[in-house]
Amino acid sequence: MIPAAFEYVRPTTVDEAVQAVAEGGEDVKVMAGGQSLIPVMRLRLAAPSTVVDLGRVAEMRGVRDEGDVLVIGAMTTHAEVIADPLVAQHARLIAEATETVADRQTRRRGTFGGALAHADPAGDLPAVALALDAEMVVAGPGGRRTVPARDFFVDYLTTTLDEGEVLVEIRVPKLAGQWGVRYEKFNRVAQAWSIVAVAAAVRRENGSIAEARIGLTNMGPTPLRASATEAALAGAGASPDAIAAAARSAAEGTSPSSDLNAQADYREHLAQVLTRRAVTAAAGL
Amino acid sequence: MARVSMRVDGVTYTDEVEPRTLLVHHLREALGKVGTVVGCDTSNCGSCTVHLDGQAVKSCTVLAVQADGAEVTTIEGIAAPGGALHPVQKAFHEMHGLQCGFCTPGMIMASIDLLKDNPRPSEHEIREGIEGNLCRCTGYQNIVRAVQQAAGEMSGTTDTLGAQA
Numbered sequence: 088m089i090p091a092a093f094e095y096v097r098p099t100t101v102d103e104a105v106q107a108v109a110e111g112g113e114d115v116k117v118m119a120g121g122q123s124l125i126p127v128m129r130l131r132l133a134a135p136s137t138v139v140d141l142g143r144v145a146e147m148r149g150v151r152d153e154g155d156v157l158v159i160g161a162m163t164t165h166a167e168v169i170a171d172p173l174v175a176q177h178a179r180l181i182a183e184a185t186e187t188v189a190d191r192q193t194r195r196r197g198t199f200g201g202a203l204a205h206a207d208p209a210g211d212l213p214a215v216a217l218a219l220d221a222e223m224v225v226a227g228p229g230g231r232r233t234v235p236a237r238d239f240f241v242d243y244l245t246t247t248l249d250e251g252e253v254l255v256e257i258r259v260p261k262l263a264g265q266w267g268v269r270y271e272k273f274n275r276v277a278q279a280w281s282i283v284a285v286a287a288a289v290r291r292e293n294g295s296i297a298e299a300r301i302g303l304t305n306m307g308p309t310p311l312r313a314s315a316t317e318a319a320l321a322g323a324g325a326s327p328d329a330i331a332a333a334a335r336s337a338a339e340g341t342s343p344s345s346d347l348n349a350q351a352d353y354r355e356h357l358a359q360v361l362t363r364r365a366v367t368a369a370a371g372l
Numbered sequence: 373m374a375r376v377s378m379r380v381d382g383v384t385y386t387d388e389v390e391p392r393t394l395l396v397h398h399l400r401e402a403l404g405k406v407g408t409v410v411g412c413d414t415s416n417c418g419s420c421t422v423h424l425d426g427q428a429v430k431s432c433t434v435l436a437v438q439a440d441g442a443e444v445t446t447i448e449g450i451a452a453p454g455g456a457l458h459p460v461q462k463a464f465h466e467m468h469g470l471q472c473g474f475c476t477p478g479m480i481m482a483s484i485d486l487l488k489d490n491p492r493p494s495e496h497e498i499r500e501g502i503e504g505n506l507c508r509c510t511g512y513q514n515i516v517r518a519v520q521q522a523a524g525e526m527s528g529t530t531d532t533l534g535a536q537a
Contacts, residue, residue: 190504
C-alpha cells in the first residue's frame with residue numbers, strides 16, 4: 088500500500104527541525120531513517136499530516152569523542168555505528184547489538200536515535216542504552232535538555248520526548264577498566280524482532296566480578312535492568328556457578344507480555360538463560 | 373508535489389512527485405524501471421532492493437523525495453554497457469540461483485552490496501548478508517552457491533592480477 092498523503096518538510100539544522108515540528112500541527116511526525124515509520128504509514132496504521140524528515144540534518148550524524156563520553160548523533164545509521172572505530176573501542180556493546188538489528192538493507196537506513204525514540208520494547212538498542220547509562224540530548228522550543236536513559240523510556244512505544252521535541256544525540260559514558268560485553272538475542276528467524284534479549288557489560292577485578300550491568304529487551308513495555316542479578320553479581324566470584332545462581336533472579340521485577348511468539352513465563356525463562364549466557368561471555372568465561 | 377531529481381542507472385531524471393510516493397513506485401511507474409519488483413507490503417522480502425548512493429536499501433521503505441539528489445542503481449543498471457552480465461548475475465544464471473525468479477533482482481543487488489564489504493564471505497556470512505531477502509521457493513542452497521561462485525570469480529580476478537604483478 089501507499090501512505091496517506093502528507094506534507095513533507097526537510098530541515099537541514101536542528102533549529103529548523105524543531106521549528107518545523109512546531110509548525111507541523113497536531114499530527115506531525117518526525118522521521119529519522121524511516122525504517123519503522125514508513126512501514127506503518129504504508130499499512131495506514133499511522134497517517135501523519137506532516138512528516139519532518141531529519142535525513143539532511145548533518146549535525147545529527149556521526150560519532151565524536153568527548154573525553155569520558157562518546158557522543159553518537161541520533162541520525163547516525165546502524166551501518167555507520169557498526170563500522171565506527173570509536174564505538175568499537177569504547178562502546179562495543181552497542182556495535183554488537185546493532186549488528187543484530189533487522190537486516191543489512193534496513194541497517195543502511197535505520198538510525199541509532201530513531202530506534203531509541205521509537206522505543207519498541209522488542210527493539211535491541213533501548214536496553215543497551217539503559218545498560219550503559221546513556222543520556223539523551225533532546226532539543227525543543229525551550230532549548231536543550233538531557234534525559235538519562237532510565238527516565239527516557241516511559242511505556243510501550245512511548246518516551247519522555249514532548250510533542251515538540253527532537254532527540255539530537257546520545258551521550259554514552261565510556262566503560263573505564265576491564266570490561267567485557269555481550270548481547271544475547273533470542274529470535275526465531277532471520278530479521279525477526281527479539282523475543283527476549285540481554286545486554287551485559289561486566290567489569291572484572293582480581294578474578295571477581297566487580298560490577299555488572301544488565302539490560303533486558305522485551306521483558307516489559309520498556310527496557311529494564313536486571314537489578315537483582317546485578318546486585319547478586321557485585322563482588323561475586325567469576326565462576327559459572329556464581330553466574331548461574333545470580334542469573335536465576337534476572338526476571339525479578341519484570342512484566343513481560345504474552346503474544347504469538349511467547350508466553351510471559353517462557354520469556355521469564357529466556358531472560359534467565361540469556362542473562363547467564365551473556366554474563367558468562369562478558370566475564371570472559 | 374515536490375521536484376525530485378535523481379540519477380538512475382546512469383541517467384538523470386527530474387520529476388514532480390507526491391511526498392508519499394515510495395522510491396520503488398517512482399522507479400517502476402514514473403521511470404519504467406520494472407526490473408525492480410515489489411514482493412511484500414511489510415519491508416521484509418527485499419525483492420525491491422536497489423543501491424542508493426552505493427548502498428543496498430529496500431526501495432519500498434524509502435520515499436522518492438528522500439532520494440532527491442541521489443545516485444540509484446537498479447538491477448537494470450549493473451550489466452556492462454555492451455550487455456555482458458555482471459559477475460553476480462552470471463553466477464545466479466550458471467548456478468541456477470533462482471526458481472520462479474521473483475526474488476532474484478533483490479537477491480542480486482543485496483549480494484553485490486555484501487561482496488563489496490566482504491569479498492570472500494563464508495557460507496554463514498552469505499546467509500547472514502542476505503537475511504533481508506526472502507526466496508519463497510526456498511531456493512537458498514543455489515543462491516548461496518551463486519554468491520560463492522561470484523565471490524570466487526570477482527576476487528579470483530584480483531588474485532590473478534596480483535600474481536602476475
